[in-house]
Amino acid sequence: xxxxxxxxxxxxxxxxxxxxxxxxxxxxxxxxxxxxxxxxxxxxxxxxxxxxxxxxxxxxxxxxxxxxxxxxxxxxxxxxxxxxxxxxxxxxxxxxxxxxxxxxxxxxxxxxxxxxxxxxxxxxxxxxxxxxx
Amino acid sequence: xxxxxxxxxxxxxxxxxxxxxxxxxxxxxxxxxxxxxxxxxxxxxxxxxxxxxxxxxxxxxxxxxxxxxxxxxxxxxxxxxxxxxxxxxxxxxxxxxxxxxxxxxxxxxxxxxxxxxxxxxxxxxxxxxxxxx
Amino acid sequence: xxxxxxxxxxxxxxxxxxxxxxxxxxxxxxxxxxxxxxxxxxxxxxxxxxxxxxxxxxxxxxxxxxxxxxxxxxxxxxxxxxxxxxxxxxxxxxxxxxxxxxxxxxxxxxxxxxxxxxxxxxxxxxxxxxxxx
Amino acid sequence: xxxxxxxxxxxxxxxxxxxxxxxxxxxxxxxxxxxxxxxxxxxxxxxxxxxxxxxxxxxxxxxxxxxxxxxxxxxxxxxxxxxxxxxxxxxxxxxxxxxxxxxxxxxxxxxxxxxxxxxxxxxxxxxxxxxxx
Numbered sequence: 001x002x003x004x005x006x007x008x009x010x011x012x013x014x015x016x017x018x019x020x021x022x023x024x025x026x027x028x029x030x031x032x033x034x035x036x037x038x039x040x041x042x043x044x045x046x047x048x049x050x051x052x053x054x055x056x057x058x059x060x061x062x063x064x065x066x067x068x069x070x071x072x073x074x075x076x077x078x079x080x081x082x083x084x085x086x087x088x089x090x091x092x093x094x095x096x097x098x099x100x101x102x103x104x105x106x107x108x109x110x111x112x113x114x115x116x117x118x119x120x121x122x123x124x125x126x127x128x129x130x131x132x133x
Numbered sequence: 134x135x136x137x138x139x140x141x142x143x144x145x146x147x148x149x150x151x152x153x154x155x156x157x158x159x160x161x162x163x164x165x166x167x168x169x170x171x172x173x174x175x176x177x178x179x180x181x182x183x184x185x186x187x188x189x190x191x192x193x194x195x196x197x198x199x200x201x202x203x204x205x206x207x208x209x210x211x212x213x214x215x216x217x218x219x220x221x222x223x224x225x226x227x228x229x230x231x232x233x234x235x236x237x238x239x240x241x242x243x244x245x246x247x248x249x250x251x252x253x254x255x256x257x258x259x260x261x262x263x264x265x266x
Numbered sequence: 267x268x269x270x271x272x273x274x275x276x277x278x279x280x281x282x283x284x285x286x287x288x289x290x291x292x293x294x295x296x297x298x299x300x301x302x303x304x305x306x307x308x309x310x311x312x313x314x315x316x317x318x319x320x321x322x323x324x325x326x327x328x329x330x331x332x333x334x335x336x337x338x339x340x341x342x343x344x345x346x347x348x349x350x351x352x353x354x355x356x357x358x359x360x361x362x363x364x365x366x367x368x369x370x371x372x373x374x375x376x377x378x379x380x381x382x383x384x385x386x387x388x389x390x391x392x393x394x395x396x397x398x399x
Numbered sequence: 400x401x402x403x404x405x406x407x408x409x410x411x412x413x414x415x416x417x418x419x420x421x422x423x424x425x426x427x428x429x430x431x432x433x434x435x436x437x438x439x440x441x442x443x444x445x446x447x448x449x450x451x452x453x454x455x456x457x458x459x460x461x462x463x464x465x466x467x468x469x470x471x472x473x474x475x476x477x478x479x480x481x482x483x484x485x486x487x488x489x490x491x492x493x494x495x496x497x498x499x500x501x502x503x504x505x506x507x508x509x510x511x512x513x514x515x516x517x518x519x520x521x522x523x524x525x526x527x528x529x530x531x532x
Contacts, residue, residue, distance in 0.1 A: 002516050003432040009508040010436075012443040029428050033402040037409075037472045043318055044411040044475035052309055053210040059325075060204045060215055066465065067200035071193045073436045076443035077186040082193055085225040089218035096212040109408040117401050135383050136299040142375040143303075145310040162295050166269040170276075170339045176451055177278040177342035185442055192458075199332065206303045209310035242275040250268050319476040326470045326481055333466035337459045343452040348459055351491040355484035362478040 001026055003073060010075045017131045021072065024128040028069030028090065031121035035062035035097060038114035045108065054100045054111060061097035061118060064090045072128070084132050087125045094122035134159055136206060143208045150264045154205065157261040161202035161223065164254035168195035168230060171247035178241065187233045187244060194230035194251060197223045205261065217265050220258045227255035267292055269339060276341045283397045287338065290394040294335035294356065297387035301328035301363060304380035311374065320366045320377060327363035327384060330356045338394070350398050353391045360388035400425055402472060409474045416530045420471065423527040427468035427489065430520035434461040434496060437513035444507065453499045453510060460496035460517060463489045471527065483531050486524045493521035 004022050007013065014021070039058035042051035068090040071083060098118035105112035137155050140146065147154070172191035175184035201223040204216060231251035238245035270288050273279065280287070305324035308317035334356040337349060364384035371378035403421050406412065413420070438457035441450035467489040470482060497517035504511035 001429050001432055002512060003429070003436045005512050006433055006436040006440060006509045009512070010440045010443060011445075025432065029432055030400050030402070033400055033424065033428055033468065033472060034405055036469050037402045037405040040322070040473040040475050041405060041409045043321060044409060046410075048314055048318065052314065055309060056207060056210050056306070057212060057215070060207065060212070060219075062469075063200040063203045064215075064219060067196040069432065070196045070435050070461075073432060074189055074193065074439040076439050077189050079190060079193070079229040082190070082197075082222075082226045082229045085222035086193075086197060089215075089222035092218040093215045096215045110405045113401060113404050113408070134296050134299055135379060136296070136303045138379050139300055139303040139307060139376045142379070143307045143310060144312075158299065162299055163267050163269070166267055166291065166295055166335065166339060167272055169336050170269045170272040173340040173342050173455070174272060174276045176454060177276060179277075181447055181451065185447065188442060189439070195336075202299065203302050203328075206299060207306040209306050243272045246268060246271050246275070322473055322476050323478060323481070326473065326478070326485075329466040329469045330481075330485060333462040336462045340455055340459065343455050345456060345459070345495040348456070348463075348488075348492045348495045351488035352459075352463060355481075355488035358484040359481045362481045 001029065007073070007075065013075045014078055016128070020127050020131045024087065024124045025069055025072050027121040027124035028065040028072065031094060031117050032062045032065035032069060034114050034117040035059070035065065038101065038110050041110040042108070051104060054104055057097040057100045058114065061093045064093035065121060068125070080132055084129055087128050091122045091125035094118040094125065098122065134162065140206070140208065146208045147211055149261070153260050153264040157220065157257045158202055158205050160254040160257035161198040161205065164227060164250050165195045165198035165202060167247050167250040168192070168198065171234065171243050174243040175241070184237060187237055190230040190233045191247065194226045197226035198254060201258070213265055217262055220261050224255045224258035227251040227258065231255065267295065273339070273341065279341045280344055282394070286393050286397045290353065290390045291335055291338050293387040293390035294331040294338065297360060297383050298328045298331035298335060300380050300383040301325070301331065304367065304376050307376040308374070317370060320370055323363040323366045324380065327359045330359035331387060334391070346398055350395055353394050357388045357391035360384040360391065364388065400428065406472070406474065412474045413477055415527070419526050419530045423486065423523045424468055424471050426520040426523035427464040427471065430493060430516050431461045431464035431468060433513050433516040434458070434464065437500065437509050440509040441507070450503060453503055456496040456499045457513065460492045463492035464520060467524070479531055483528055486527050490521045490524035493517040493524065497521065
């Protein structure tokens with residue numbers, strides 16, 4: 001994503017480890033898109049009745065990742081307490097969505113892939129929280 | 134907001150105290166709109182340079198409230214751990230935005246009002262977290 | 267919503283008819299919440315399989331209303347061409363969602379209410395577009 | 400973005416040209432992130448007073464791209480009229496933001512890059528609208 005190049009030209013970048021920050025941003029946008037897509041693919045399946053919880057948690061995760069991606073992008077005069085709380089909550093949402101998707105991974109390839117993206121995003125969130133400490 | 138009536142007809146409502154839940158939803162939507170508006174009003178002020186941190190924290194708060202409102206609305210097969218983490222993070226974002234708005238409340242009426250809305254939303258989030266326990 | 271009071275204190279309000287503007291903002295936030303809630307209530311119904319299109323169009327409408335509400339709130343240095351295009355697209359999304367909800371209104375009270383909210387938001391969008399001309 | 404792989408496994412994909420669809424999705428997410436970042440970088444500049452309109456139009460564009468990305472991702476039972484209206488509005492928002500960013504491109508590298516991303520997203524939106532016809 002070209003947001004990397006834009007952040008590289010920011011006049012007042014935060015002191016947070018740049019690579020950890022950029023990875024969290026990219027993972028949040030990727031996971032927001034993947035969860036939106038997996039919820040939609042589940043909605044199109046014949047066994048949608050069995051995928052209700054998967055749809056719900058993917059919608060939650062997409063919303064959490066969307067807000068987190070926007071907040072983590074911002075470098076100007078951040079409040080680290082806000083960032084930490086938001087990123088931690090995002091990791092919780094990603095893990096809930098991943099755990100549910102994993103239960104359907106054997107039957108639905110979109111759930112298998114989405115679970116991987118959610119796990120990867122949760123890890124990137126954890127890494128950013130660790131880098132903020 | 135008419136979302137109250139819709140939630141009243143939900144086939145599988147959560148067991149969370151209805152009034153506490155609805156108040157959190159309405160406060161999140163109100164605060165998302167108020168913070169979007171306050172950031173924009175700050176951007177239009179002659180002393181925008183002094184309001185940079187206020188704009189940034191209002192944008193963060195709007196994003197957090199937007200995601201939280203969506204997630205708290207959903208009643209179907211919730212994950213209470215996700216809801217708790219997201220609502221707690223939202224309260225942190227609301228308090229950061231309120232504290233900054235309060236520093237400009239004497240000069241800018243929009244900051245004074247927005248601070249009140251943020252404080253009220255933070256309280257509604259706290260109350261929902263307490264009701265989840 | 268208290269965003270009314272905040273916009274009343276904006277240093278550079280647009281020349282758009284204030285009441286038409288505020289009504290569009292409030293309808294967009296109300297409709298975003300209602301459509302999020304109706305999609306979720308549909309997801310919890312036993313006949314979810316028959317409500318797939320309703321869920322999908324409510325999710326689309328919630329996303330369109332959410333973006334439109336944010337954009338219409340902003341008063342500082344607007345581009346009226348952007349506002350017109352976004353508000354017109356929002357009205358299209360509201361009408362598609364209303365038409366689908368109406369097909370389920372006899373069986374699901376949440377669809378009946380949501381259809382009303384969508385129709386009302388579409389009208390508020392039309393009125394704002396007319397006021398921009 | 401891994402959303403490509405997820406859409407490839409969708410049970411009921413739309414008949415829209417896949418490559419054009421995926422490009423529009425990726426451009427919308429890229430542009431949403433870039434505009435969020437450029438608005439924030441502008442906010443951190445010493446000459447923020449000269450960048451007010453750039454910030455405002457980048458915020459609008461981020462919101463439009465965010466909603467459009469979500470709506471275009473969904474393959475299940477789409478309403479092509481909604482998609483066309485939303486994608487067309489997104490292209491308008493991208494072009495307004497690009498034109499403003501270009502006015503600051505000589506002084507601010509983030510504006511130069513963001514303008515490119517906005518132009519590219521506008522083209523991807525145009526291409527999707529053409530593919531829907």
